Amino acid sequence: MDERYSRQMLFAPIGEQGQAKICTKHVLMIGAGALGSSNGEVLTRAGIGKLTIVDRDYVEASNLQRQQLYTEEDVEQKLPKAVAAKRRLKAINSNVEIRAVVGDATPEMLAELVGDVDLILDATDNFETRMAINDISQKFKIPWIYGACVGSFGMSFTILPGQTPCLNCLLKTLPVQGMTCDTVGIIAPTVQMVVAHQTAEALKVLVEDYEAIRSSFVSFDLWRNQYSSIKMSKAKDKGCLSCGEAPTYPYLEQENLMRSEVLCGRDTVQIRPPKHGDVDLDELSTHLSALRYEVKGNPYLLSVEMDGNRMVIFKDGRALIHGTKDIAQARSIYQRLLG
Amino acid sequence: MDERYSRQMLFAPIGEQGQAKICTKHVLMIGAGALGSSNGEVLTRAGIGKLTIVDRDYVEASNLQRQQLYTEEDVEQKLPKAVAAKRRLKAINSNVEIRAVVGDATPEMLAELVGDVDLILDATDNFETRMAINDISQKFKIPWIYGACVGSFGMSFTILPGQTPCLNCLLKTLPVQGMTCDTVGIIAPTVQMVVAHQTAEALKVLVEDYEAIRSSFVSFDLWRNQYSSIKMSKAKDKGCLSCGEAPTYPYLEQENLMRSEVLCGRDTVQIRPPKHGDVDLDELSTHLSALRYEVKGNPYLLSVEMDGNRMVIFKDGRALIHGTKDIAQARSIYQRLLG
Amino acid sequence: MNKILFFAHLKDAVGEESIRIDVSGKTVAEVKEFLAKEYELQKLDTAMTAVNEEFAGDEEVIEQGDEIAFIPPVSGG
Amino acid sequence: MNKILFFAHLKDAVGEESIRIDVSGKTVAEVKEFLAKEYELQKLDTAMTAVNEEFAGDEEVIEQGDEIAFIPPVSGG
Numbered sequence: 001m002d003e004r005y006s007r008q009m010l011f012a013p014i015g016e017q018g019q020a021k022i023c024t025k026h027v028l029m030i031g032a033g034a035l036g037s038s039n040g041e042v043l044t045r046a047g048i049g050k051l052t053i054v055d056r057d058y059v060e061a062s063n064l065q066r067q068q069l070y071t072e073e074d075v076e077q078k079l080p081k082a083v084a085a086k087r088r089l090k091a092i093n094s095n096v097e098i099r100a101v102v103g104d105a106t107p108e109m110l111a112e113l114v115g116d117v118d119l120i121l122d123a124t125d126n127f128e129t130r131m132a133i134n135d136i137s138q139k140f141k142i143p144w145i146y147g148a149c150v151g152s153f154g155m156s157f158t159i160l161p162g163q164t165p166c167l168n169c170l171l172k173t174l175p176v177q178g179m180t181c182d183t184v185g186i187i188a189p190t191v192q193m194v195v196a197h198q199t200a201e202a203l204k205v206l207v208e209d210y211e212a213i214r215s216s217f218v219s220f221d222l223w224r225n226q227y228s229s230i231k232m233s234k235a236k237d238k239g240c241l242s243c244g245e246a247p248t249y250p251y252l253e254q255e256n257l258m259r260s261e262v263l264c265g266r267d268t269v270q271i272r273p274p275k276h277g278d279v280d281l282d283e284l285s286t287h288l289s290a291l292r293y294e295v296k297g298n299p300y301l302l303s304v305e306m307d308g309n310r311m312v313i314f315k316d317g318r319a320l321i322h323g324t325k326d327i328a329q330a331r332s333i334y335q336r337l338l339g
Numbered sequence: 340m341d342e343r344y345s346r347q348m349l350f351a352p353i354g355e356q357g358q359a360k361i362c363t364k365h366v367l368m369i370g371a372g373a374l375g376s377s378n379g380e381v382l383t384r385a386g387i388g389k390l391t392i393v394d395r396d397y398v399e400a401s402n403l404q405r406q407q408l409y410t411e412e413d414v415e416q417k418l419p420k421a422v423a424a425k426r427r428l429k430a431i432n433s434n435v436e437i438r439a440v441v442g443d444a445t446p447e448m449l450a451e452l453v454g455d456v457d458l459i460l461d462a463t464d465n466f467e468t469r470m471a472i473n474d475i476s477q478k479f480k481i482p483w484i485y486g487a488c489v490g491s492f493g494m495s496f497t498i499l500p501g502q503t504p505c506l507n508c509l510l511k512t513l514p515v516q517g518m519t520c521d522t523v524g525i526i527a528p529t530v531q532m533v534v535a536h537q538t539a540e541a542l543k544v545l546v547e548d549y550e551a552i553r554s555s556f557v558s559f560d561l562w563r564n565q566y567s568s569i570k571m572s573k574a575k576d577k578g579c580l581s582c583g584e585a586p587t588y589p590y591l592e593q594e595n596l597m598r599s600e601v602l603c604g605r606d607t608v609q610i611r612p613p614k615h616g617d618v619d620l621d622e623l624s625t626h627l628s629a630l631r632y633e634v635k636g637n638p639y640l641l642s643v644e645m646d647g648n649r650m651v652i653f654k655d656g657r658a659l660i661h662g663t664k665d666i667a668q669a670r671s672i673y674q675r676l677l678g
Numbered sequence: 679m680n681k682i683l684f685f686a687h688l689k690d691a692v693g694e695e696s697i698r699i700d701v702s703g704k705t706v707a708e709v710k711e712f713l714a715k716e717y718e719l720q721k722l723d724t725a726m727t728a729v730n731e732e733f734a735g736d737e738e739v740i741e742q743g744d745e746i747a748f749i750p751p752v753s754g755g
Numbered sequence: 756m757n758k759i760l761f762f763a764h765l766k767d768a769v770g771e772e773s774i775r776i777d778v779s780g781k782t783v784a785e786v787k788e789f790l791a792k793e794y795e796l797q798k799l800d801t802a803m804t805a806v807n808e809e810f811a812g813d814e815e816v817i818e819q820g821d822e823i824a825f826i827p828p829v830s831g832g
Contacts, residue, residue: 002631003400010524010630011490013562035755042527045404061342064432065384068407071430091410093403125755150754151350152539153686170733171751175724179687181754185349187542188381193535200491200528200561214564217726217733219749221686222539223352224695225553227566228685228728228747235733280720290349292341339753374832464832489831492763509810510828514801518764520831556803556810558826560763565772567762567805567824574810619797678830 005047018207019047023095025206026050026116030105030133031123032081033057034186035147037069038195039121043202044089050097051089052113055082056104056328066188104328105129107252110136119205120144121198125181126335127174128258131242131251134159134167138243139252143205147198149190150179152223156197157232158205158213161243165235168242168251170217174274175339182336183287189222258334260327269321269330277317279338284313288337309333344386357546358386362434364545365389365455369444369472370462371420372396373525374486376408377534378460382541383428389436390428391452394420395443395667405527443667444468446591449475458544459483460537464520465674466513467597470581470590473498473506477582478591482544486537488529489518491562495536496571497544497552500582504574507581507590509556513613514678521675522626528561597673599666608660608669616656618677623652627676648672680740682713683747688725692717702744707736709746725750757817759790760824765802769794779821784813786823802827 002009009019025048029040032055043051059067059074059081067081074084082100089098103109105124110132114120120133120142130146137144138161146167147156159166197218204212216229241248250256259272281302288295294305302313309323311333319338321330341348348358364387368379371394382390398406398413398420406420413423421439428437442448444463449471453459459472459481469485476483477500485506486495498505536557543551555568580587589595599610620641627634633644641652648662650672658677660669683696701709706729710722725748727734740746760773778786783806787799802825804811817823 005404006401006630007520007524008404008526010522011526012524013491014524014526031755033755038531041407042531045407045527047404062345065344065347065386068380068384072433073430091412094411123755125753127751127753130753148752148755150752151686152352153752155749155752165733170726171724175751175753179752179754181346183349184687185346185351185353186754187347187350187353187539188384189535189539189542192377192381192531192538196528196532196535196561199531200526203526203528204562212562212564216564217749219685221689222535223543223551224686224689225551225555225568226685226689226695227568228683228749229564229566229731230726230728230747230749231732233733234735291345370832372832462832464830466828466830469830487829487832489829490763492829494826494829504810509803510801514828514830518827518829518831523764525831556826558762560766563763563766563772565762565766567760567826568808569803569805569824569826570809572810573812622797 036123042199135249154194155219166243273317373530375462381538474588493533494558505582612656
């Protein structure tokens with residue numbers, strides 16, 4: 001072990017003591033896509049004690065451009081990402097205990113998994129799951145690290161329960177439609193830069209160097225050569241329902257979650273967002289056409305043919321995903337397009 | 340191909356045209372350590388036409404904490420890094436032509452390899468090789484991207500012959516002793532952040548989006564939460580011997596190179612830096628002791644036992660590496676400790 | 679006078695990285711509304727606002743010389 | 756008055772991220788020499804210097820209000 005982690009122990013803020021701490025810590029990582037691949041690899045190489053990986057998707061050809069744990073063989077085998085990730089991570093560091101969970105990170109699942117977890121790493125692709133992570137983090141007093149990216153633009157923020165503002169303080173409400181990697185693209189360097197910030201913060205949390213933790217919200221654009229660091233203490237909201245004085249953890253409650261159900265006898269899953277939104281169908285249509293999907297529409301709905309499924313999206317955010325009875329798959333398709 | 344690079348083509352500044360360009364370009368990457376692993380993977384996933392990798396080392400246990408292409412099996416097999424890198428990169432993207440060169444990136448070798456190269460990526464661990472890359476870049480009019488890191492501190496700068504200042508403009512002289520990963524450690528997030536900057540710039544060069552290229556010198560410290568971007572146009576020196584009005588490309592000339600020779604019948608390699616330096620033996624001794632090497636010394640020299648070799652370093656920078664006749668190995672040991 | 683900085687796709691939508699304009703006396707919400715109309719920016723209502731590199735809520739009032747930046751949160755990963 | 760920023764290990768050596776001190780009228784080389792003595796910094800002679808976020812050579816003269824930063828180039832990789 002000494003030899004393996006020698007360069008990390010030589011780094012004074014970690015040292016031998018820090019390394020000993022890292023080796024006993026348990027990180028829960030939600031998502032094994034681009035951010036998850038790279039975050040998972042850095043932490044596994046760093047020698048964390050245990051890594052739990054939750055992901056609902058399988059490896060596809062379009063992932064290979066930026067999801068660093070996966071190979072062409074994983075695509076051929078259509079392996080679930082959590083399983084393919086575990087296989088590669090074990091080859092990299094057999095000392096790390098790795099648990100792969102194939103499934104949707106619902107509030108119930110998060111609450112089950114969070115037992116002895118020291119840190120939650122955000123590697124999801126949608127705000128709904130992030131808001132659930134945020135409430136779980138507050139309820140169980142576990143730090144988490146927000147990270148997100150699209151195009152050449154990325155951001156990160158470290159959330160410590162009881163100290164920093166939380167994601168609900170910043171967003172106040174769930175944005176209905178965000179840009180996603182499936183609508184405006186993504187380049188790998190953006191992923192690496194978000195992960196650099198997330199994993200540096202993760203190491204600080206794991207070695208308990210709280211003074212070094214970044215209190216600002218970082219965002220950057222690598223193609224436009226921008227970098228910004230915003231002080232966040234004023235964002236903390238005493239009335240916040242997630243981290244304020246009387247928390248209710250709203251995103252753990254059924255009524256605020258996206259609902260999905262298999263439509264009886266129709267090989268179709270219906271998805272309803274918690275609040276009626278206002279989807280810009282024109283913009284979505286333009287993006288999806290650029291992606292070479294066949295898109296038809298009228299002012300009230302959009303119909304998209306994609307990889308054997310047909311999705312019909314209504315202006316209020318409701319959608320029907322035809323050609324599947326698999327709720328997790330349907331939610332994944334929905335959130336990849338609508339954020 | 341459309342599917343594989345779809346998210347990258349969706350990114351507007353690349354698009355289909357940019358992707359077509361990327362697929363025809365040849366990148367020469369010097370070094371396959373931490374920066375090389377990660378740079379090589381990003382570019383291979385991005386689908387560059389050809390990647391030539393030059394490295395003189397083999398995979399060791401202490402590399403695994405941050406060098407993302409390598410596994411425990413590569414360490415067991417003591418594979419040369421260039422060979423292990425090629426193996427993994429082929430599994431990631433079989434469309435990319437990869438050439439692995441095991442050896443020291445001397446000026447002669449660089450001049451031979453540089454034929455149809457569109458971009459040189461710096462992933463070396465010492466200034467001597469960087470200065471040679473810098474002169475080769477100027478002489479053959481090929482852009483290169485400087486990247487370096489140690490601890491939580493990293494930096495990058497894009498050098499376009501005929502436009503930007505060059506590394507010789509900035510450094511003026513070869514620093515005698517720098518901090519290296521082998522003396523003050525390194526954490527993986529620092530590597531990822533340097534690579535994020537290098538590969539974003541690489542993609543801009545490859546798709547020929549010269550307006551987007553970063554003209555500033557970036558440096559950052561992830562543990563100390565610092566980021567700086569310095570405008571560099573004033574650094575351009577008309578009298579610079581590498582990029583000025585009357586270039587002589589000094590770092591391609593034998594008299595300015597580090598000299599190394601096998602000492603006859605002694606199983607020892609002697610290394611002499613081009614100029615007499617002034618090595619701080621006390622500081623070096625402290626670092627090497629922290630690394631658990633056995634160090635003895637007096638005011639004139641330091642003797643270090645390391646992995647079966649014994650190195651004696653003199654105050655003027657000269658060194659004897661006992662226990663080997665392999666010049667490339669001896670140079671590698673020397674530069675890892677002395678930068 | 680104030681300087682307003684635009685990040686990421688907002689920079690492209692506006693066509694410049696920053697503009698100079700006097701919005702002192704207005705609240706952040708009013709500035710957002712004004713800019714959304716002026717530059718046909720749809721998504722400013724969900725953008726995070728920073729005034730002098732510090733987080734600012736919608737009701738915060740802009741003063742002379744303040745530098746304002748908008749950061750649109752994204753969900754990709 | 757001037758602000759001097761220290762990056763990376765220089766920050767630790769000095770003990771602060773920045774100091775305020777009047778060095779106007781001095782050249783960059785003189786400021787380096789002064790700081791090296793004052794804080795026992797060995798490696799300032801090889802550090803790159805920025806004045807107001809722009810590269811500055813050793814002979815550049817510091818003016819009132821200039822912000823100076825030192826970036827030590829490193830060789831690791």
